[in-house]
Amino acid sequence: MKRTAAILLAILLGSCAKSDGKTHIYLQRFFGECGAEYGGSTDIAKAEGECGIITTMINRFNAENPDIQLDVNVVAWPGYPQLTAQVAARDPPDLVTMHEGVISDYAAKGLVEPVDGYLRAAGVSPDGFTEAAKQGVTMYGHIYALPWDTHGGLFHVNTALFAKAGLMRGGKPVLPNTADELISQARQFEQRTGKPYLIQSNVGDPAFAARNLYTYMIAKGAVLFPDAHHIRLNTPVGVEVAAFFRRINAEKLGSQNMDTPGAIAAFVSGEGGIYPTGTWMIGSFEQEATTPGRPLYKNYAVYPYPHLWGEHVEFVSGHSWVVPTRKRTPQQRDAIARFFKFMAAHNYDWVRTGHIPAFKAVLDDPRFKALPHRADIAPLATIGRPLPSNVQRQNAIEGIVGEEAAAAFTGQKSIPQALAQAERRVNDLLSQID
Amino acid sequence: MAADLRRGRLTPLGWAGLLIGAAIMLAPLIWTLLLSLKNNGELVGHSEAALHGPYTLQNYAAIFGNSLTLRWLLNSTIVALGQTAGVLILASLAGYGFARLDFPFRRTLYIFVLVGLAVPSQAVILVQHQLFAWLRLHNSYPGLILPGLIAPFGVFFMTTYMRGIPRELDEAAMLDGASRWTIFWKIIMPLTVPAQSTLAVFTFLGAWNDYWWPLISATRSDMYTLTVGLAAAQMNYAQTSGLGYLMAQAVFASIPIFIIYIIFQKQIVRAMAGTAVR
Numbered sequence: 101m102k103r104t105a106a107i108l109l110a111i112l113l114g115s116c117a118k119s120d121g122k123t124h125i126y127l128q129r130f131f132g133e134c135g136a137e138y139g140g141s142t143d144i145a146k147a148e149g150e151c152g153i154i155t156t157m158i159n160r161f162n163a164e165n166p167d168i169q170l171d172v173n174v175v176a177w178p179g180y181p182q183l184t185a186q187v188a189a190r191d192p193p194d195l196v197t198m199h200e201g202v203i204s205d206y207a208a209k210g211l212v213e214p215v216d217g218y219l220r221a222a223g224v225s226p227d228g229f230t231e232a233a234k235q236g237v238t239m240y241g242h243i244y245a246l247p248w249d250t251h252g253g254l255f256h257v258n259t260a261l262f263a264k265a266g267l268m269r270g271g272k273p274v275l276p277n278t279a280d281e282l283i284s285q286a287r288q289f290e291q292r293t294g295k296p297y298l299i300q301s302n303v304g305d306p307a308f309a310a311r312n313l314y315t316y317m318i319a320k321g322a323v324l325f326p327d328a329h330h331i332r333l334n335t336p337v338g339v340e341v342a343a344f345f346r347r348i349n350a351e352k353l354g355s356q357n358m359d360t361p362g363a364i365a366a367f368v369s370g371e372g373g374i375y376p377t378g379t380w381m382i383g384s385f386e387q388e389a390t391t392p393g394r395p396l397y398k399n400y401a402v403y404p405y406p407h408l409w410g411e412h413v414e415f416v417s418g419h420s421w422v423v424p425t426r427k428r429t430p431q432q433r434d435a436i437a438r439f440f441k442f443m444a445a446h447n448y449d450w451v452r453t454g455h456i457p458a459f460k461a462v463l464d465d466p467r468f469k470a471l472p473h474r475a476d477i478a479p480l481a482t483i484g485r486p487l488p489s490n491v492q493r494q495n496a497i498e499g500i501v502g503e504e505a506a507a508a509f510t511g512q513k514s515i516p517q518a519l520a521q522a523e524r525r526v527n528d529l530l531s532q533i534d
Numbered sequence: 535m536a537a538d539l540r541r542g543r544l545t546p547l548g549w550a551g552l553l554i555g556a557a558i559m560l561a562p563l564i565w566t567l568l569l570s571l572k573n574n575g576e577l578v579g580h581s582e583a584a585l586h587g588p589y590t591l592q593n594y595a596a597i598f599g600n601s602l603t604l605r606w607l608l609n610s611t612i613v614a615l616g617q618t619a620g621v622l623i624l625a626s627l628a629g630y631g632f633a634r635l636d637f638p639f640r641r642t643l644y645i646f647v648l649v650g651l652a653v654p655s656q657a658v659i660l661v662q663h664q665l666f667a668w669l670r671l672h673n674s675y676p677g678l679i680l681p682g683l684i685a686p687f688g689v690f691f692m693t694t695y696m697r698g699i700p701r702e703l704d705e706a707a708m709l710d711g712a713s714r715w716t717i718f719w720k721i722i723m724p725l726t727v728p729a730q731s732t733l734a735v736f737t738f739l740g741a742w743n744d745y746w747w748p749l750i751s752a753t754r755s756d757m758y759t760l761t762v763g764l765a766a767a768q769m770n771y772a773q774t775s776g777l778g779y780l781m782a783q784a785v786f787a788s789i790p791i792f793i794i795y796i797i798f799q800k801q802i803v804r805a806m807a808g809t810a811v812r
Contacts, residue, residue: 132776133767136599173755176765185750189667361777368578384578391575 306502629692
């Protein structure tokens, strides 16, 4: 009974406001919880993985700023239902991790603050952002977040299978320069290895198909969003891009009926040549590539999506830090600016995760270039193109477009039917926004 | 086989059928347990590695390494027990009222309660959230428990059950001078124990497994329930690069429920069987 009372008292006291003389900042993030391994760590260089690095960086910030306490709230990915609920309850956090494509949903309603003032106070110039990062956080004439990285699709390559297929030159995989070249290389690969050239996660992974459609439509100069309330996919360019991926599936040059875990498992098991997935998988695949006995051991390379036609550009997004609108003391505003300064100064540490830096200086940093594969994927920072920042609901739109595009690519629907349905569903969604 | 069952015996074919059924039911549970005992790295691309050693407890150590895990466990226990107790009290009282008492608009009110069965919780989540925000009840135990007390199924269930209890018992007690409360508490309630047990099990399970409301009401990590906390602790792509940890979380979250089943197995089976027969 006494023990129960003590526990209840501890809970009660734990709920009371803190009065330790520190400026408390309520930080909310995803990337998971790894307090067991990194709870007390402040050595950023020794941390690994998204969770380990972000946890250690926050610990380090708290250690270097004894007058500030970052109270961390880890949310289930991606955390937007919780954030929206917090905003509705008028109790949002002070700092939140946010995908750049989502910022406009909140910025349009004034639910997040422009951060120009915080950046000035921190001495962080937007001119130092990479072009992709700057585009991702700029809207309505203001900077709405501290960009944190750029992430997008990459061609993860099994070089052992590429060698078997005769597609290696000078120790590097030969990637196509045109759509026809990709088809012919894929046929050669399939004939010589008996395995699919592309590993595809067309099941339950709408981001996969949407990424492919967006990237190669933008490359052909398509304007996906003519205005903030309309998408345009059912065009000759859209049909041509979809027909290209349909052809890959019709000729069985890509794996069939795989979801994301299935596709990842297939790639690390050496069951296909290329897995087009994101920057976030580099760490896991590199681990396979450095583990003796595994199919990818010393046989892994990674590059941005190849140029197949038009301009060499690629659809990208990025992680960022936003500041939800609420009343704050000058001390809290100063603490947020100091946090921005700290995070900008440690952008290199974050991009060890596999993401592309949000700062030009880090792109040129010899330490970054020395990281495995980073020199090969660094062009993503310049060829990356985020979706227009004035278009809201990009998460939901990606889900719809990806679902319909996958149906078109795999032949479940005719291409014009799938693209028309994607257009109609997205335009219906956007028409509901004031 | 049905005849054999009635006689309390099983033929070899019946045994075989039961064993196959049990194996089908147990296979995913055993698979989950085996995966939870493997190193995450080993499972990337090779989940069949779970079929052989070496096994490790590192995923469970990682769960307990998070200082908030026990707090989430405590929160879930408080919320689940609070909702279960509240639903049993309210549903029993309401059930008795609808089953035994005559009062104005009784039928209308009962229909109103039944309509609640047809309203999905998602349909009212926005106004419910706003109401709790206005009352400043988010990130609190009342905020997590109170919505679960709206239990039209519980009221319907207890009303139906109590209607099946002969009215003669009430009348006999009244002749002996018992008050309404005495009849409810000393005559009717003991007879509804099987129904109470069933309702308690369903309510506890529902509260324990609830995810949606705690996700948006408990937005501070020290007020998370176990379901929300464990989900928050997952890294992106947990199903591939953290499969062992994910499965350890699933096993860990189900252990309290498993223990409850073990302890109250007889009562639960009796309650289910009794309710089904009635």
